[in-house]
Amino acid sequence: MADGAVNFVLDKLTTLLLQKASLLGDAYGEFEEIKLELESMRSFLKDAERRKERSESVQAWVRQVREVANQVEDTVDEFMHYKDTQRDKKGLKEFVISLPKNIAARQKISSKLQKIKATVHEVSERSKRYAFDGNIDEGRSNNASIDWWWQHQGELSNFIEEDEIVGMEENRRNLLKWLTEDDPRRTIISIVGMGGLGKTTLVTKVYSDHTIKKHFDCSAWISVPQSYGVEELRESMIGVEELLRSMIKEFFKAEQVMVPNNLRSMNYRQLGEMVIDYLHQKRYVIVLDDVWSIDLWSRIRGVFPDNNCSSRIIFTTRNVNVAISVGPGGHVHRLEPLRETDAWTLFCKKTFWNDPGHSCPKALEKSARLFVEKCEGLPLAIVAIGGLMCSRNKTVVEWKKVYDSLNWQLSNNPMLERVKGIFMLSFNDLPFYLKHCFLYCCVFRDGYPIKRKKLVRLWVAEGFIIERKGMAMEEVAEDYLTELIFRSMIQVTETNDAGRVKTCTVHDVMGKLAVTISEKEKFCVSYDGPEATLEGKIQRLSLYNRGVNIRLGRTLSHDLRSFFVFQTDVCCSFSLSAVSSNFKFLRVLDLQEVLTETIPGALVNLFNLRYLNLRETKVKELPKSIERLKNLQTLDVRNSNVKRLPTGISKLPKLRHLLLCPDNFRNSESSYFLCGMQVPAGIWNIKSLQTLSCVEAEEELIQKVGNLTDLKRLDVTKLRTVDGPMLCNSIQRMTSLLRLGVMARTDEELQLEALLVPPSFLQKLTLVGKLSRLPHWLGSLANLTHLYLGSSRLEEDILLSIHALPLAFLGLKQAYEGRLLHFKAGWFPKLNKLNLIELIRLDTVIIEEGALPRIREMYIIRCQQLKLLPQGIEHLTSLQKWHLE
Structure with a gap:
């Protein structure tokens, strides 16, 4: 750190x-x-x-x-x-x-x-x-001990208890099939998943199966220890040479032949030639267990001859990038956590091993299920915690004591050392910038769904992101998040209709160990206790507000970089009086959903503040001298009581995201943009601005918003018909735009035909208001994944113009006044979700075989003339959710 x-x-x-x-x-x-x-x-x-x-x-x-x-x-x-x-x-x-x-x-x-x-x-x-x-x-260990560890790791793996093989039968069958299938090519099989999922356990049981031993002429199991091999693989050929020596020793040992005396003095070329000669006409299976580096395969692939003997190589890795780096033609199998029933079975086997039926006493079942829930299907954690609890008194009081101290147990109890060690390997392998980003997740509560966009903005505000030429900081941060997901450090909990990460979280057990590291390093501390005065050199503080009086001492305020308050008691309010000029190095202030009504004037003394979140608070007014927050990057006042912005907003030179209106597009399309806000003159001069959502369309704004050439998202409400051409002229200049929303004034028409060259990277488009016809440029949006049309009242066949777009989401509300929607074969090849809402004259929907091949969700709501189910609904074999209202 x-x-x-x-x-x-x-x-x-x-x-x-x-x-x-x-x-x-x-x-x-x-x-x-x-x-x-x-x-x-x-x-x-x-x-x-x-x-x-x-x-x-x-x-x-x-x-x-x-x-x-x-x-x-x-x-x-x-x-x-x-x-x-x-x-x-x-x-x-x-x-x-x-x-x-x-x-x-x-x-x-x-x-x-x-x-x-x-x-x-x-x-x-x-x-x-x-x-x-x-x-x-x-x-480091000396070379002799490393040789022993590498050579015997495969043998040690064979002593895994059969109890630990629960819920893996399907994975085991698939692996056996891939190893023995009739394909003469050398094939690479990658088993991917976070540490503790049972990758090594699975491969060990298949590798030692008598069917496999008979099927292959020779075999070798090579473990790649992170603490030694990875660093050398990155810097020299030393690690590769050690791998090859270990492999040769495995081969010679299997044939009961003495290892050459000069093996230690051989270089990479000599060792490689020996391996090639040995494997030349053999059907072999090689296991490379716990591979960390993408470079490994490129450095050793030449020693494994593709001899048309149906040879196989198995990788186990925690990193998806490592798995896919071997190239096409192999199998990449993502190992998933155990299902709830399998997790319960495994826990009971380990905890109640001396009971003939491995059954949990009725009095302990509630407590036991809490432990299983904490493990989130991770076999390593289930086995370790089950082993810990089997030695404890079988009383509810004793089990609650252990459960409440699980953070301490994971870090200090020798019986859980294996769990800690497995996770620490993953953490230690992270580059320094990803360590900060990963530990930052500790500011959120256990199981809290962390929103991708929010996390990205927070990382940027904290200064964790290293600039890359030609990329916005948020784009680099997205790459960081993707890497953490690929490394199995962060789990995706929800994706949007296009398959992009929407929310994520950290596995509970890994999160507890991360909290321990974070608190030890004073990187982040969470407080959820009684009344107290908090002191010490803490950089980030998450405070769970339960209505008690928490005083922030001067030593704490001096070092504090981020301050989060989570409202846990809806009956109590929170005072911001503690946030004063003493917090002068504060970068992040997040008060989302906290019941506070006023912002103290001293807030503007926080010269280093970069992220201010007042979303869903009761705050009515922002400080008039807000322009003193020269470093502010994100201002979020969505769903608050703020109705007007101070003029100083337009004097914030580093502002990147201005979020003003309710973000309720997903739940209530009809109210989208209704709460737009006027923005002060000059907002169009902030060149760093990337998000402007959502603003009332005033003539000067519409005319000059095109100055924001780096803008990624623009939402405009209350647009007049006469201002449409002017808005089109501004949009043409915003070549980086990814998301656009336009809503007309009541009883006014959207006039957007003047947009000759739409933003080529546009991904999401929302148009609310009367349209005489669909804009001519709509069909040319080659990157459009989300389209919502509201109150358009079109009579033309909407589908004819948009069926070839790569849409993942299509929403039509009061958008079409025709009687027929006909989805023809091959139309909407990528659509996942379809919403048909209040199409008042629609009486027939036809779906041909081959249309909507990927549809998962369909909503038909208040289409009152539709008396029959869609014809051809039986063709939608991928449909998972169908909502009729």
């Missing part, structure tokens, strides 16, 4: 020194010296992170590095705020009045820089006293 803090600070310092050199003045040398010291420390950090668990002195040094890196980052932020404030002051009179204050501020920052520079130098010197650079290999 400390290496992450240092890397982020170095990135910020480099940007500062390159881009802001003219502003730094005398401070340039100070920042340069700090940067050089941090760079020298970074070289020791990687090894120190690996060794800190075994050394209290190293652990203390890593903590000091992290703290000093955070201090440097705060000082950089404060210095840039001071410089920006100076630059904004205009006029001699204002400058003279503020001169004493400016001198004092500059002296304070200069003094702080000197202290931090001394602290950085002292921490750097301390690393030399620990002699990190003199004993880099201390954290």
Whole structure:
């Protein structure tokens, strides 16, 4: 974690020194010296992170590095705020009045820089006293022990108890089939899933099956330990050579032949040739267990001859990218958690092993099911916790005590060490920037569905995202999320109609271990207790408001970067009076659904605030001097009582997301955009703006909104017919637009024919209002996945113009006044969800065989002339949900 803090600070310092050199003045040398010291420390950090668990002195040094890196980052932020404030002051009179204050501020920052520079130098010197650079290999086992571990890991796996093979029979049959099927090609089979799902257990039982032993001429099981192999695979051929030596030893051992004496001295080429010669005319099966690196297959694939003998190679991995990196022609099998009944059976087998029927006592069933629910179908966790509980007294009180202390048990109880170790391997393999992003999920409660868009904006606000040329920060953050999902660190809980991640969560057991790491590192702390005063160097705080009095001490407020309040008691309100200028380094303030009504004026003193969420609060008014929040990136006041925005909104130079109206498109299309809000003049000058949702269409806004060429989402309400051509002219300039919503005023017509070249990347389109005909450009939207038409009252055949679009969602509400909807064969090849609502004259729906091949959900609501079921409904074999009202 400390290496992450240092890397982020170095990135910020480099940007500062390159881009802001003219502003730094005398401070340039100070920042340069700090940067050089941090760079020298970074070289020791990687090894120190690996060794800190075994050394209290190293652990203390890593903590000091992290703290000093955070201090440097705060000082950089404060210095840039001071410089920006100076630059904004205009006029001699204002400058003279503020001169004493400016001198004092500059002296304070200069003094702080000197202290931090001394602290950085002292921490750097301390690393030399620990002699990190003199004993880099201390954290590794010697080569002999590694050889033993690799060579015997497959043998050790054979001692898995049969009790642990529950709910895997179908997976076992599939794997046996792929191994023995009549295909002469060399085939790679990848078994993918998060740590603890039973990948190794499954492969072990199939690998040791007598059918497999007879089917293949030779076999080898090679485990790839993360703590040694992965790093070398990335940096040199050492790890690959060790893999090959282990494989050769397996082959020779099976034939009871002595291993060559010179095996240790052979290089990669010699070892590879020996493997090729051995396998040349054999049908072989090789298991590569727990593969971490994508590079592995590219480096060793040449030693496995494709000899048309039906040879097989099995990968087990936690990373989807590793599984698919082997190329086409193989099998990628994603292992899923156990079903509820199988999870219960496994838990009872492990917990009540001495009962002949493995049955749970009636008095303990409720408690036992809570444990099973916590494990979320993860066999490793079920087996470990079952083993823990079998030694406990069979009383409800004792079981509740263990359940309530499960966080502590997972981190400290030796019986659960295997669970902790498996998950720590996954965490340790993350690059520094993904470690921060993963631990950030700890700010949310257990099982809380984390929304993708919100998480992405939070990561950007926190500064976790490393810029990539040609990509928006949010796009890079989306890549981070995808990587965490592919690494099985984050689970997808809901997707939208196009299959894109909508909400996600962290597996309960992994989440508890993440919370332990997070609290130990002071990265994030959750508080859900009685009245107290919170102190200490905590960077992120999640507070569960139960109406008790929580005081935030000064030491806490100084270091706090993010503050989340979760409303758990609907009868109590929350006061923001604690949020004052003491929180000057606060970046994130999230009060969603909290019953607070006022925002204190001191909020504008939070110069570093980048994310302000007041969604679904009772707040009525924003501070008039909100323009002082120069770093604000996201302002969310959806479903709040805010009716008007202060004029200062248009003076926020870094604003990226302005979210104003109810986000209820999914549940109530008819009210979409009804609560649009006027925005102050000049909003079109904020070049960084990406989301503008949803705003009332005023003439000047419609005319100038095209200046926002980087805008990704625009929702406009109350559009007049005469303003349609002007809006079209602005939309043509917004080439990055992904989502567009336009709603006409009551009894006015949408006039959008003037849009000659629509945004080519547009994915979601909502049009609410009377249309004389569908816009001519609609059929050319090659990336459109969501289309909603409301109150269009069209008489023309809508489907004829849009049937070839790659739509995943189509919603028609009061949009069509014809009598027939005819879905022809081949139409809407990707549609997942279809909503037909209040089509008042519709009396016939025909679905030909081959139409809507992927449809999963269909809603037919208040189409009162429709007396018969759709003809051809039997052809929709993929339909899962059909709602008639």
